Structures are given as C-alpha cells and as structure tokens.
Amino acid sequence: MIRDKDSFDPFLDSLRAFVRERLVPNEERVARENAVPDELVAEMAAQHMFGYSIPEAYGGLGLTMEELALAAIELSQCSVAFRARVGTNTGIGSEGLVADGTAQQKQRYLPDLAAGRKTASFALTEPEAGSDATALKTSARRDGDDFVLNGTKCFITNAPIADLYTVMARSDPDKPGAGGISAFLVERGTPGLSVGKPYDKMGQAGSPVSEVHFDNCRVPAANLVGGLEGHGFKTAMKVLNKQRIHLAALCIGPAIRMLNDAMAFVAGRRQFGQALMNFQLVQAMIADCQTEIQAAQALVLQTARQRDAGEDVTMNASICKYFSSEMCGRVADRCVQMLGGYGYIADYGMERFYRDIRLFRLYEGTSQIHQLTIARHSLKQAGHPVGR
C-alpha cells in the first residue's frame, strides 16, 4: 500500500539520486577500507534510512510493506555494504521491538535506532542451531529481577558495531524447541557480553559480522521483549516473515544494477567488428535477466500489498525470498559472462557484486529451507498435510 503517491514518488526520486550521487561513487572506498565511512553513515541517517520501518511515533518513517519494498529496490542498487549498514535497524534488529516490545521498551530504544544514533542487531543463529534455530542452546536463567545469559551466537550482522542485541535464548530448559525460547534486549557494555573478531568473508566488505558471547551476562527482566517468557521464537518468526519480503526486494536492486552495468559494457565493447550487444546470444542473456527481474519485482510487490492488507503471506514471503535470491544469483552469473574476462577482474566491479550477493541464498533461511516451507504449505493447502 502506498499511502500518498504525491509524497512517496519524490521520496523515491531523492533516494535514487542519493544512491547514484553519494553511494555508488564510494563503493570502491568501502570495499578497500572494509567499512562504511562515518560521514556517509551520517548522510544515510539524515536520509532517514535507519528508520524506514520504525513507526513515525518513534521518529521513523513508518513505511508500509509496499513502500519499504520499493525503497529497498532503490537503496540496493549500490554496494550491498551500504544497505547492510542500515539494514539491521530497518529490519531484523528493530522489528522484534516494533512487533512485540512493550511501550516502555519501544520508547527507550526505537528513537535512537530510527535516527541511526544506535545500531541494532538480531542474534538468533548459533554454531549448532542454524537452519534449525529452535535447537538453540544459549540459556537465560531467571535470578531475581534479572536473567543470566550464557552461550554463543554466530554470524551476527553488525554485531561488532552494535549498541543493541535482540537475543533469542532458552529461558525454560525443560521445554525443548520453540516453546522455551524468550527474546531479550541486551545493551552493548553489559558485563558478560563480548563480540568476536569480524569474520573474513567471501564478500560484502564493509559489513561487519561476528560471534557474540554471553558469559554470565546479567540482563534486567525489564528487557524481556514484551515482558513475555516463552514468546521469543514467535517474535523471531514475525521478524523473519516480514524481513523475507524486505530481503527479496533487496535482491532486486543489485540485479537491476548488474544488468544496467552489463548492458553498458556490451553496448561499448566490440568484437568481430561490432558491439557485443548485437550478438543474439548476448541479447538472450539480457532478456533472461530482464524477465526474471521483472517477475521478482511483480511477485514481491504483490506479496507486500497482500501483507499490507492483513493477509497471511507466510508461504508467499518464502516464495519471494527463494525466487528473488536465486534470481539474483542467476543474473550475477550471466552478467559476469557478458563481461567476458573483465567480469572476473576486480576493477570492473561485477565480480564484487557476484561475491556480495552469494549470501542472499544462505541467510534468513537458505533456499532449501524455503523450498521446504513452500512445499509444506502447498501440500497443506491441497489437503495433504505433512509432518515436520
């Protein structure tokens, strides 16, 4: 749902201009320095990027799902590191609070997150609980007015720079699976919380990811999300269901960018006495990229509108995430191919996108996990429910 087209269109135009004029020219610098420079973070904050999905009452823009998807498609037409920098505030790091936080918790944290003064992160995954997140072992033992957390989280985006961690931990050791899990808001500087060294990754230089360790980390019971024990996995799933549509939109921007760059290249480079773009096998690659990008965009925007209308989009969110992330991988592969040897050379930029976007098929549910979700829902709808 677009609430007011007259104000939303200029917002998208100005975002598009900011991406082209400020972010794209700084892509190589971010990759080289392995960080988004502070001055650009400040500019992104001034553009309200940290608060896209946070309600207006807390200083955010309160974008609807359709508006957020359209903004994500624009914002992601540059190096993935930029949107990863804001992405935990506009997404997984704030969404648990927005969905299930108490009024007090929202008031305490959301204004700083929306303004980009503080950075959020979402800590669900553990070394032995990846795709099966319900197997998580980080414990949260009640002790008076506190919970005491012990355990390790891995692969946490923005953990090295985060001020606030939404942590899923098992508060009821007697309840295996989802039921015994609660969500906690843990502030940087809390004794017993430490973060690991940022991983050396395949791509997304400038987006720091690390482990988070809890060693008798004492968290006030007031920081239990929503004040509800045993509700943490539901909160996490609410976050991820929305985020899957958001991430699907974030897969479309890089695909558009890669195709545009590849088309500029094949229009300029000549072989056999003519521009590469004249060869029909090259045109076939362009057509396949364009077709899949448009299909993903239609799917994501339709699902976003359905979510805005209050429909249950659990299966469709998985379809969006699965199709868009796989689509982006296929587009990246074709675009490297169109550039020939230059597609493999760092100076031409395509190889960076190729590496950066590989993550899309792995996090927030691997493609295989989404295939399972889609199949289970389809079978259930057809009257053939399957067990776990």
Ligand SMILES: Cc1cc2nc3c(=O)[nH]c(=O)nc-3n(C[C@H](O)[C@H](O)[C@H](O)COP(=O)(O)OP(=O)(O)OC[C@H]3O[C@@H](n4cnc5c(N)ncnc54)[C@H](O)[C@@H]3O)c2cc1C
């Ligand atoms: C850079 C990066 C950033 C991340 N950011 C975050 C973050 O901010 N917060 C967070 O909580 N997590 C984060 N993650 C974790 C991410 O969500 C997990 O890596 C992902 O869920 C997969 O878990 P795993 O790596 O343990 O793989 P595994 O679960 O071990 O899976 C390995 C392979 O087995 C397949 N597989 C597993 N189970 C099944 C099954 N039942 N059927 C068929 N195939 C199956 C998978 O599809 C995959 O191909 C991040 C990961 C990375 C790499």
